[in-house]
Amino acid sequence: xxSSIVTITTFLPLxxxxxxxxxxxxxxxxGTEQNRLDSQYRWITLLVTxxxxxxxxxxxxxxxxxxxxxxxxxxxxxIRNFGVSYFVGVDGIxxxxxxxxxxLMPISVxxxxxxxxxxxxxxxxxxxxxxxxxxxxxSLDMFLFYLFFxxxxxxxxxxxxxxxxxxxxxxxxxxxxxxxxxxxxxxxAIIALYFLNGATSFDMIEIxxxxxxGVLTISHGTQFWLWLAFAxxxxxxxxxxxxxxxxPDAHVEAPTAGSIILAGVLLKMGTYGxxxxxxxxxxxxxxxxxxxVMTLAVIGIxxxxxxxxxxxxxKKLVAYSxxxxxxxVVLGIFAFTDKSLQGALYQMLSHGISTGALFLCVGxxxxxxxxxxxxxFGGIATPMPIYSTMFLIVSLASLGLPLLxxxxxxxxxxxxxxxxxxxxxxxFAVLGASGVILSAVYLLWMLQRVLFGEPDKPENASLxxxxxxxxxxLIPLVVMAVIMGVAPMFFLRTTQPAINxxxxxxxxxxxxxxx
Amino acid sequence: MPSILEQKYYVDEAYDAAVITPIENVSRGFLWKxxxxxxxxxxVNGMASLFGELAAFLRLSQTGxxxxxxxAILVGAIALLGxxxxx
Numbered sequence: 001x002x003s004s005i006v007t008i009t010t011f012l013p014l015x016x017x018x019x020x021x022x023x024x025x026x027x028x029x030x031g032t033e034q035n036r037l038d039s040q041y042r043w044i045t046l047l048v049t050x051x052x053x054x055x056x057x058x059x060x061x062x063x064x065x066x067x068x069x070x071x072x073x074x075x076x077x078x079i080r081n082f083g084v085s086y087f088v089g090v091d092g093i094x095x096x097x098x099x100x101x102x103x104l105m106p107i108s109v110x111x112x113x114x115x116x117x118x119x120x121x122x123x124x125x126x127x128x129x130x131x132x133x134x135x136x137x138x139s140l141d142m143f144l145f146y147l148f149f150x151x152x153x154x155x156x157x158x159x160x161x162x163x164x165x166x167x168x169x170x171x172x173x174x175x176x177x178x179x180x181x182x183x184x185x186x187x188x189a190i191i192a193l194y195f196l197n198g199a200t201s202f203d204m205i206e207i208x209x210x211x212x213x214g215v216l217t218i219s220h221g222t223q224f225w226l227w228l229a230f231a232x233x234x235x236x237x238x239x240x241x242x243x244x245x246x247x248p249d250a251h252v253e254a255p256t257a258g259s260i261i262l263a264g265v266l267l268k269m270g271t272y273g274x275x276x277x278x279x280x281x282x283x284x285x286x287x288x289x290x291x292x293v294m295t296l297a298v299i300g301i302x303x304x305x306x307x308x309x310x311x312x313x314x315k316k317l318v319a320y321s322x323x324x325x326x327x328x329v330v331l332g333i334f335a336f337t338d339k340s341l342q343g344a345l346y347q348m349l350s351h352g353i354s355t356g357a358l359f360l361c362v363g364x365x366x367x368x369x370x371x372x373x374x375x376x377f378g379g380i381a382t383p384m385p386i387y388s389t390m391f392l393i394v395s396l397a398s399l400g401l402p403l404l405x406x407x408x409x410x411x412x413x414x415x416x417x418x419x420x421x422x423x424x425x426x427x428f429a430v431l432g433a434s435g436v437i438l439s440a441v442y443l444l445w446m447l448q449r450v451l452f453g454e455p456d457k458p459e460n461a462s463l464x465x466x467x468x469x470x471x472x473x474l475i476p477l478v479v480m481a482v483i484m485g486v487a488p489m490f491f492l493r494t495t496q497p498a499i500n501x502x503x504x505x506x507x508x509x510x511x512x513x514x515x
Numbered sequence: 516m517p518s519i520l521e522q523k524y525y526v527d528e529a530y531d532a533a534v535i536t537p538i539e540n541v542s543r544g545f546l547w548k549x550x551x552x553x554x555x556x557x558x559v560n561g562m563a564s565l566f567g568e569l570a571a572f573l574r575l576s577q578t579g580x581x582x583x584x585x586x587a588i589l590v591g592a593i594a595l596l597g598x599x600x601x602x
C-alpha cells in the first residue's frame with residue numbers, strides 16, 4: 001500500500017473516468033433523462049477528484065522531509081526490450097506540485113457546474129487530464145514522462161476546442177501546435193540521452209546521477225543541443241517570452257476550469273521540467289546559458305506586466321500577468337542559489353493558487369454578465385460584497401502582499417537572485433523587482449475599475465452575490481493563500497533537501513562517487 | 516482659495532502626463548499591438564500560413580490522373596537513368 005500510494009493517486013482519476021463512462025452507458029440505456037444524468041456526472045467527478053485529493057494527502061503524511069532523493073517509489077519493467085520501466089515516485093520538488101494538482105481539481109469541477117454541453121465528455125476530459133498532469137510530476141522514467149506530458153495535452157485541446165469561447169478552434173490548434181513543436185524536440189533529446197547512456201534505460205535518476213558523478217560524459221557541443229531541445233519544450237510550456245503568444249488566446253477561449261488548470265498546473269510542467277532535466281542533467285550548459293535565460297525572464301516579467309496593464313479583457317489581463325509571474329519563476333531557477341530555487345518552487349505553487357483563484361473570480365462574474373470586459377463593470381462591490389472581498393484578497397495575494405502566498409516566492413527569488421554568482425544577476429534582480437510594482441499597478445487598477453466606484457450600469461446593480469457552490473470553490477483557495485503566506489516553512493522544509501541537492505548538482509559540487 | 520492649491524499644485528496631473536500616460540501608450544500602442552500581435556504572433560501565424568500555402572501548391576501535383584502519375588514516373592526514371600549513365 002505504502003509503495004503504491006503514488007500510483008493510486010495518479011490513476012484514481014482515470015479509474016473515475018472509466019466509471020463515468022460505464023455509468024453513462026448503463027443508465028442511458030435504461031432511459032434516465034439527460035438532466036439527471038448530467039447532474040450525476042458532476043457529482044461523480046466531484047467525488048472522484050475529492051477522493052483523489054484526500055488520497056494524495058497520504059503522500060505528504062508518508063513523505064520523509066529529510067530525504068533529498070525520490071521517495072515512495074515504485075518500479076516495474078514495462079517494455080523490457082528498450083529498457084522502459086514504469087517508475088514513479090515523489091521528491092521535494094514534485095510532491096507539492098502533485099498536491100497542487102489534486103487540490104485544484106475539485107475546485108475546477110465546482111467551477112464547471114454550469115456546463116451543460118456534453119457534460120459527460122467534459123468531465124471525462126477533466127479526469128483524464130488530472131491523471132496526465134499527475135503522471136508528469138511523478139514520472140521518474142523519461143519515456144513515461146514524455147507519455148504523460150503528451151497525454152495532458154489532448155484533454156486540454158478538447159476542453160478549449162469544444163467548450164471554449166468564440167475563437168476556440170484557433171486557440172486550441174495554436175495551443176497544441178506550439179506545445180507539440182516543443183515536445184518533439186524534447187523527444188529527440190530523450191532518445192539521444194537514452195543512446196548516450198548506453199541504451200539500457202530511460203531512468204531519469206540514473207542518468208542524472210551518471211552525469212553528476214562523471215560516469216556519463218557528453219561532449220560540450222552535444223550537451224548544448226540537448227539542453228536547447230529540452231529548454232525549448234519547457235520554455236514554450238512556461239511560457240517564457242517570446243514564446244508566450246499561445247497563452248493569452250488559450251486562456252481567453254478556455255472555459256473557466258480550463259483556465260484554472262492551464263495556469264494552475266500545466267504551466268508548471270514547464271518550470272518543473274527545467275528543474276528536472278536542464279539543471280541537473282546539463283549543469284555546465286545551464287550555467288553558461290543562465291544570463292541569456294535570465295534576460296528573457298526579466299523581459300517577460302516587465303513586458304508581461306506592461307501588456308497586462310492595458311488589457312481591456314479581464315481574462316487576458318490575468319493571462320499576461322501569468323507571463324510576468326512565470327518570468328519570476330524562471331529567473332529564480334536560473335539564479336542557482338538555494339533561496340532562488342526555493343522561491344521559484346514556492347512561486348510555482350502560489351501562482352497556481354492565486355491565479356487559479358483569479359480565473360475563478362473572472363469566471364464567476366462572466367457567468368452572471370456574459371462579458372469579461374473591464375469597462376462593462378464598476379461598483380460591483382455593492383451588490384456582491386463577499387465576492388469582492390475574496391477577489392480583493394486573491395488579487396493582493398497575486399501581487400505579493402506580505403502575509404499572503406505571492407510574497408514569499410517573489411521575495412525568495414529576488415533575494416536569491418541578488419546573491420547569485422551568475423553574471424549580471426544583481427541587475428536582473430533589480431529589474432525583476434520592478435515587476436512587483438507593476439503587478440500592483442495592473443491588479444489594483446483592475447479592481448478599482450471592476451469592484452469600486454458607483455455602480456453606474458443598471459445590469460450590475462442587481463447582481464447576486466456568490467452562492468454556496470462558488471463559496472465552496474473560492475474559500476479553499478483564499479484559505480490556502482493565507483496559509484502559504486503565514487506558514488511557508490511547512491512547505492519549504494519539505495523541499496529544502498531536494499533543492500539543496502539540485503543546487504549542488506548544477507554547481508558541479510556533487511562528490512564523485514567511486515564506482 | 517486659489518485654484519492652484521485646490522488642485523494640489525497639479526502634481527497628480529503632472530505625474531499623469533509625464534509618467535502614466537506615456538507608459539500606458541507605449542504598452543498599448545507598441546508592446547501589445549505591435550510587438551505581441553504584429554511581430555511575435557505575426558511570425559507564428561506566418562509560419563502556419565507558409566505551410567498552408569506550401570501544401571496548397573504541392574497539392575496541385577496530386578491530380579488523381581493515373582496517366583499523369585505514370586508519365587511522371589517515366590520522366591523520373593529516365594532522369595535517374597540519365598543521371599547514373601552520364602555521371
